[in-house]
Amino acid sequence: MADKRRGEVIFSGIGGGGVLLAGEFVAEAAYAEYEHVVWFPNYSAAVRGGPCECFVIFSDEEIASPVLSKVQTVVVLDPAQLKACEGRVRPGGTIIVESTGLKEKVEREDAMVIKVPALENARAIGNPRSANLILLGVYVGATKLISLELIEKGLEARFGDNAKLNLEAFRQGLKIAKSGQN
Amino acid sequence: MVTKEKIAGPARLWDASIVTVPLCPGCQHGVITTIIAQVIEDLGIEGRAIIVNGAGCNSLPASGFDIDRIIGPHGRGPDLATGLKRVHRDAIVFTMQGDGDLLAIGADALMGALARGEKITIIMYNNSTYSSTGGQMAPTTLTGQVTPTCPSGRGADQGYPVHAAEVLAQFKPVVYSARGAVNTPANYQAVKRYIKTAFQKQIDNIGLSYVEIISACPVQWHMTPLESLKRVEEIIAEYPLGEFKNVDSID
Numbered sequence: 168m169a170d171k172r173r174g175e176v177i178f179s180g181i182g183g184g185g186v187l188l189a190g191e192f193v194a195e196a197a198y199a200e201y202e203h204v205v206w207f208p209n210y211s212a213a214v215r216g217g218p219c220e221c222f223v224i225f226s227d228e229e230i231a232s233p234v235l236s237k238v239q240t241v242v243v244l245d246p247a248q249l250k251a252c253e254g255r256v257r258p259g260g261t262i263i264v265e266s267t268g269l270k271e272k273v274e275r276e277d278a279m280v281i282k283v284p285a286l287e288n289a290r291a292i293g294n295p296r297s298a299n300l301i302l303l304g305v306y307v308g309a310t311k312l313i314s315l316e317l318i319e320k321g322l323e324a325r326f327g328d329n330a331k332l333n334l335e336a337f338r339q340g341l342k343i344a345k346s347g348q349n
Numbered sequence: 350m351v352t353k354e355k356i357a358g359p360a361r362l363w364d365a366s367i368v369t370v371p372l373c374p375g376c377q378h379g380v381i382t383t384i385i386a387q388v389i390e391d392l393g394i395e396g397r398a399i400i401v402n403g404a405g406c407n408s409l410p411a412s413g414f415d416i417d418r419i420i421g422p423h424g425r426g427p428d429l430a431t432g433l434k435r436v437h438r439d440a441i442v443f444t445m446q447g448d449g450d451l452l453a454i455g456a457d458a459l460m461g462a463l464a465r466g467e468k469i470t471i472i473m474y475n476n477s478t479y480s481s482t483g484g485q486m487a488p489t490t491l492t493g494q495v496t497p498t499c500p501s502g503r504g505a506d507q508g509y510p511v512h513a514a515e516v517l518a519q520f521k522p523v524v525y526s527a528r529g530a531v532n533t534p535a536n537y538q539a540v541k542r543y544i545k546t547a548f549q550k551q552i553d554n555i556g557l558s559y560v561e562i563i564s565a566c567p568v569q570w571h572m573t574p575l576e577s578l579k580r581v582e583e584i585i586a587e588y589p590l591g592e593f594k595n596v597d598s599i600d
Binding site: 212 | 373405481569
């Protein structure tokens with residue numbers, strides 16, 4: 168890890184699904200370990216249900232732009248947005264996509280694809296709103312750029328008494344990432 | 350005979366292949382907009398209706414309508430409607446506006462339309478806050494109501510709720526002014542009558558018509574949908590329902 172490190176991720180989904188929140192956890196955890204961090208949201212004029220996304224970029228060097236046309240990793244929380252997001256990954260990058268309700272396939276062959284039944288799993292653990300945290304776990308586990316302990320601290324700080332099920336969701340995501348790489 | 354050429358469709362972010370019309374659970378904007386759609390069909394004015402939308406969630410459902418529509422900046426509805434109506438006198442031009450949109454940021458546009466006596470229809474969705482941006486205090490916010498910009502509750506130092514329907518009834522060019530709600534079936538039917546009457550005033554070229562409808566906003570009121578229906582009753586206690594003016598000619 169002597170090289171200059173940099174991480175770039177887009178979380179894209181529907182307003183109200185914790186899309187921006189997932190990115191915030193990444194940014195706050197990155198803050199402790201990288202020189203420069205940027206979290207940049209982009210959403211339309213709807214309180215719930217409208218398309219929304221955030222860019223999170225963390226680097227040991229100065230970040231030239233908070234907005235990128237292609238990033239290392241795209242996390243697609245709304246499966247209907249897969250086609251819209253497919254072209255936003257650098258060659259050799261990773262697409263992590265919600266597979267519950269996913270109807271389409273990734274067509275490009277130069278990106279790794281991880282399909283995650285996050286909503287199904289979230290319902291199974293009795294925490295249907297935590298699909299975003301499962302996908303966050305997959306991102307953290309698959310890219311290994313962010314300290315999972317720092318993320319968990321962030322989850323505890325934010326959710327307080329409600330942290331338990333949310334931590335469980337996040338750890339499920341970590342497990343899914345781990346098993347995917349074996 | 351007007352020929353129409355499509356200049357623009359919905360923005361990329363609103364492409365129906367990405368999302369359908371989004372509203373929060375328990376939001377009553379969809380109900381109200383449905384009533385407007387029903388009335389447009391009943392009156393047979395689809396071909397000549399023009400919707401003027403602005404900022405706020407009240408503009409979202411109309412993106413599903415196959416009707417000429419313009420979306421303008423926050424508060425500019427009456428200005429846009431003026432331009433459209435003055436050029437296309439046979440069009441039925443109506444605005445769909447929020448409370449802050451009409452009475453705060455758009456107060457000058459409203460005043461201009463009233464002063465010039467524009468023969469348009471203004472429909473205002475009253476949810477007592479600027480809901481789309483996070484529930485901030487608006488002119489229609491009730492005394493004692495807590496919002497992010499009056500966290501200890503709206504006190505005398507922040508003014509008092511503005512009663513638009515009653516105020517607009519005082520203006521000579523306003524020939525119809527009414528306020529309704531959609532929290533009960535009876536109120537729902539009344540709103541349908543009010544909107545029909547309002548459009549008829551424009552069809553008959555009589556004057557400016559105004560309908561204000563109280564709409565529940567569970568998310569920004571921090572309530573469940575059922576709790577927010579109860580709150581609508583409290584709002585009605587402040588803002589009475591009914592027709593405040595209904596005349597057949599300005600003079």
